[in-house]
Amino acid sequence: MNYELFIAKRIVAAKEYKSSISSPIIKIAIVAISLGVIIMMIAMATGIGLQQKIREKIAGFNGHIQITNFDNNYSEITLEPVSINQDFYPNFSNISNVKKVQVYATKGGIIRTATDFEGIILKGISKDYDWSFFEEYLVEGNLPDYTKDTSFDVLISKEISNRMHIGVGDEFNILFVKEDPSKTPWLRVVKAVGIYNSGFQDFDENFVIADIRHIQKMNRWKENEVGGFEVLLNDFDEIEEKSNEIYTQTASTLNSQSIIEKYPAIFEWIGLFDNNIYLIIAIMIIVAGINMITALLVLILERTQMIGILKALGSSNVSIRKVFLYNAGYLILKGLFWGNIIGLFLLFAQKYGGFITLDPNTYYVTTVPIYINLKYLVALNLGTLVLCLSMLIIPSIIISKINPAKSIKFE
Known part of the structure; x- marks a missing residue:
């Protein structure tokens, strides 16, 4: 039996967990992850969508490759x-x-x-x-x-x-x-x-x-x-x-030219969207990770007595760290869940409603195009989960510094 996961579930299900001092900080961390996921989804869906729509329109008037006389x-x-x-x-x-x-x-x-x-x-x-x-x-x-x-x-x-x-x-x-x-x-x-x-x-x-x-x-x-x-x-x-x-x-008398070669300025411009997407994703993951680090440290400090008892019962530092990492993983998954629900709602509303418009003279489209790809969404969620958990490994080392003799108190 995975007793670390069992303890983590009991902590999450406990009533005092929901009304503890750390409760507001935990909620803020969940909201931060949700907002981060929403912003990342919007950035990815609109950035890729705009790239694809502009490509489609240029190809619609020119084809992908033109063959003409030299x-x-x-x-x-x-x-x-x-x-x-x-x-x-x-x-x-x-x-x-x-x-x-x-x-x-x-x-x-x-x-x-x-x-x-x-x-x-x-x-x-x-x-x-x-x-x-x-x-x-x-x-x-x-x-x-x-x-x-x-x-x-x-x-x-x-x-x-x-x-x-x-x-x-x-x-x-x-x-x-x-x-x-x-x-x-x-x-x-x-x-x-x-x-x-x-x-x-x-x-x-x-x-x-x-x-x-x-x-x-x-x-x-x-x-x-x-x-x-x-x-x-x-x-x-x-x-x-x-x-x-x-x-x-x-x-040899014929020349072939792709639309990328024919309209280099436009394709260089839309190629910059990739940098914007990567930058937004990196910033959002860092912000979400910092919020989760704060929440994890508060959780650890709030449960020093429990940590002392587990150590006294023979639990290793690694096992106790797993308990809190499981706990943090639950919070991240909760944030990802609500972030995906809200994010997909907004994306589908724009995809089929088109309520956000753009200046066609600047962006070549009249409404913000949306591209939704299941593989990209899965990769985004898994990447966020793994990176946020990875950022929590080092802060969880503070558990090894807790002394059982000092942390266990009997009233």
Whole structure:
């Protein structure tokens, strides 16, 4: 029988334990652990959630990896065509983790209405396009259908809709300047069949989604020529590795570029979130550990007579230390329990309620995104429990300094 655990349970269950001098300090320690866990959960869920949401949005507009011609073009506009007759299209058969390969082309244009005009990037896509991203952010209308004849239906953003006063079902003009500015620009009369709102203003204010065949015709490309390929991955964590693999397995005339390479400033910024998460977790564990050390010392000093009796009965210092560590473990688990209950309630409320909003111009999202992962939560709780208990081992050495002869008192 584990008599140390038995004694610890009796101490916890005793009535005088709940009304002792140490009771307020114990409650403060439990509250500190609960608050620490809540803050750590929020920091982890929001930090990782924001990282993932920004990655998803950038990938939604660009794919994870883009394959284009080797040239000095660093703009969003594709200039030189690429033949779709590639070994890797429509699928990379010898590279794992590739979800889809789809074609695209982009061209700069100007939306012109009776009262306004606005520069945009027309992104042409084909029937192989993965619409899952825009399905999530579609707020009005329907997605265009490019599986049949050349379609004049387009998908515009809420940002463009508001600024240009274009609604679902409205037709409007897009002008495209020719290589020779002296010639009359191309004019396309298109119809807005859907409106999306990703909250990523840098993209929303620029991109209009259309049939790629318009760009092929204006650029005088053949039917089998496109601006490039977008590669979608199943696992973002492998993006750099897969980008290198794709680079080595494509023709020497082609270049592959991941979105991390294309938008380094954004990914460096969201990479700093990891440091913030680690710092918050470290601070919260230290604060919780200090509170538990205080509570443990008060418990030991309050029960010096019991410690003296146990020593007189032959208990070793190690066994008595286990009693108090079990006791402290109970307090930590109690704090973790309430911290998880309250923390999960707040996280799910934000996840499905979205009551905390953000400025999309700064954070690229309109509400605080939440990422909840069971493995991360288990690791966070186990790590907190182990580290807090480890911090209590050294303070518990004070038990060995207690003299049974002086501590046992008979009234």
